Amino acid sequence: MKVLVTGGAGYIGSHTALSLLEAGHDVVVLDNLCNASKEALRRVEEIAGRTLSFIEGDIRDRACLDQLFKEHDIHAVIHFASLKAVGESVAQPLAYYDTNVAGTVTLCKAMQQAGVFRLVFSSSATVYGPDAPVPYQESMPRGRTSNPYGTSKSMVEQTLEDLVQSDGRWSVVLLRYFNPIGAHPTGRLGEDPQGIPNNLLPYIAQVAVGRRSTLTVFGNDYATADGTCVRDYLHVMDLAEGHVSALDRLTVLGAQAYNLGTGQGLSVLQMVEAFERISERPIPYQFAPRREGDLAAFWADPSKAEKELGWKARRSLDEMVADTWRWQRRNPHGYRTEINTTSQGAS
Ligand code: NAD
Ligand code: UDP
Secondary structure (H helix, E strand, O other): OEEEEEOOOOHHHHHHHHHHHHOOOEEEEEEOOOOOOHHHHHHHHHHHOOOOEEEEOOOOOHHHHHHHHHHOOOOEEEEOOOOOOHHHHHHOHHHHHHHHHHHHHHHHHHHHHHOOOEEEEEEEHHHHOOOOOOOEOOOOOOOOOOOHHHHHHHHHHHHHHHHHHHOOOOEEEEEEEOEEEOOOOOOOOOOOOOOOOOOHHHHHHHHHOOOOOOEEEEOOOOOOOOOOOEEOEEEHHHHHHHHHHHHHHHHOOEEEEEEEOOOOOEEHHHHHHHHHHHHOOOOOEEEEOOOOOOOOEOOEOOHHHHHHHOOOOOOOHHHHHHHHHHHHHHOOOHHHOOOOOHHHOOO
16 A cells, blocks of 8 residues: 655654565655655665655645645555654744644645545653553553643644544554664664754663763662663564554554553663673763653553554564664764674674
């Protein structure tokens, strides 16, 4: 089928575009490149040995969307395009609601007009809020959110649920991601954060490669085994494959939510230890006070996705870390540089 992937040049979108091409689907990417590089898509095509269509445009641009749906016979949409930095969302809430919420509304209006009613949406474990017991299950209600980014995900989930209620032609899958990490095993695609990384793994990887001197670990006084926060890290290729599985579920009308995680929680210090072991480099770290808004520990109950989507995270922690490290070593400055390490015996 022909799939529109909004935000398809970004971290998760580019890996998903590759999985879609490899599964035999045709891919149209719409991305305004505000947090991505066209180089990622060039590499996707190279790895897949197939081409995709790329439209540089904004999900908030209705005319652009109408033209896209006129030119392409789109069967389903996977909607990644969004702003995603929690701290920035506190400083710039209007930008976040404009892109994440209003942008999704514009996309849905264009879909409706074009007669496309199948949508997979990138949601987040953050919608469960601080009071949900672990492991998180889809039957739990959405909780309080603590920043505009999280609120925007919750608002879009609600909007889409209201939409399917109002019009029985829609089929929507809400995928609640836990903590995606890792990179394509070739080391050619990966996460390329601009500026100082907010997320743990890209930060650790930049310390290992020498771009940053020390990791700051936010909080060592949580009620967890080693005092640091616990998260459910999953491989981005597993996550990408979850989207391919979700497409098959779009025959069921209505809105359904699925957790995409491994079901296993790991602490910050366990991640540091794994990275040191795999990279054979020290990761100097220092403890600092807790980061505002962080929860002590959460992980997924992924059994619904296994039962209904036939999807399960398959890749191990060591694969996640080894693939992150390979990407970081080969591309120390992201898509701007690539070092061909194959002749040096890199794995
Ligand atoms: P990313 O920033 O790498 O990808 C988002 C893409 O959307 C980028 O390529 C960006 O250029 C594009 N984009 C942003 N605004 C746009 C607009 N107005 N029009 C068109 N394109 C636009 O982020 P990611 O990590 O790949 O995340 C993808 C999705 O998954 C996002 O919706 C994010 O909120 C969600 N998510 C991510 C995580 C995570 O840890 N990475 C966790 C949960 C949910
Ligand atoms: N973290 C950290 N130092 C960093 C970045 C993150 O100690 O430089 C911790 C953070 O406090 C959280 C965990 O690592 O406990 C995962 O953070 P990340 O931002 O990657 O994911 P999220 O907060 O979305 O779960």
